[in-house]
Amino acid sequence: MWVIFSQNKNSLCMKDIFLIMNPGSHSGRSRQTFDQIIGLITRSGVDFEYHNTLDLDHAILLSRNANLEGYKTIVAVGGDGTINAVVNGFYTPDGHRISEAKFGVIYTGTSPDFNKSYGIPVNIDEAVAIILKGKTLEIPIGMISFEPRDRPDDNCNPDSSSVRYFVCCANIGLGAMLARKANSGIRRKLGDFSGTLLSLIGLLVSFKSITVICMENSNEIQWNKLTNLSIGITPYIASGIQVPVHFTDQGKKFYRLIVQNLNLFCIVPLLRKVYSGKPFINSNYLSLDYSLQVKLSSPQQVEVEADGDPVGFLPCRICFAFDDLDLIS
Structure with a gap:
């Protein structure tokens, strides 16, 4: 009504x-x-x-x-x-x-x-x-275009049933599993920060790395031991995780936060870095760079999460929507 x-x-x-x-x-x-x-x-x-x-x-x-x-x-x-x-x-x-x-x-x-x-x-x-x-502020919006595995089309212009938009961040890999686990009720019992952190620690210990192929401007990067790829706009993501970026630094580009090659000895320093929000030096297990748009695929079934909820599976393209959004702020 x-x-x-x-x-x-x-x-x-x-x-x-x-x-x-x-x-x-x-x-x-x-x-x-x-x-x-x-x-x-x-x-x-x-x-x-x-x-x-x-x-x-x-x-x-x-x-x-x-x-x-x-x-x-x-x-x-x-x-x-x-x-x-x-x-x-x-x-x-x-x-x-x-x-x-x-x-x-x-x-x-x-x-x-x-x-x-x-x-x-x-x-x-x-x-x-x-x-x-x-009073409004124009903000960029991310656009995820999911594709059938056999479609060679290279533009970011798919059918309506295969498009999702995001305002904060999209995650490929562990992110979708974290969203499912944290949303299953643990945050209700322990609180948002503690529930998400506990879920994250458990998944980092047990998660089996994946292979993801990234195409950008005809350049191919392959991550063979990827835990999670965050492609984001805003610095605050996932219940306390803060990416050390500023909009003026990145312009209208996505940041790419790459977690890979993890072992048990990396988990504690990784958590310190992603929850502190402080700038860090790129390393073998955690790195940060920028991109205008990417095409992602994998030989495995890899789920994609956006703004805290699973939304589909690779392959996909991620770019900016053509029109910004007028946000009241």
């Missing part, structure tokens, strides 16, 4: 703000903030509507419809998965924006990596105030 709030009696709907609210975020505790959010916006006198999500696919559909229906501002109310889903609803399969709508975030999840990266407050009152002001 659509819920409509209109302060203008001469108009059915001004289509100002549409809230996409995930009641399941933060293990269901997100719902407790909904009355507060609705009350704050109601008292502002702004015309708005809201809809609760059934799942993340439903959030994508709601976002796409809101873009098509002409809302000026579309807001994700939830965690990282909700943010990712709502952003996916802003884009066509070829990387273009559906509309000129602004994107806003009211965070009610567990690990506000996106908010930290762009300086968006997690306090509900402050977040709503920023949404109402509407």
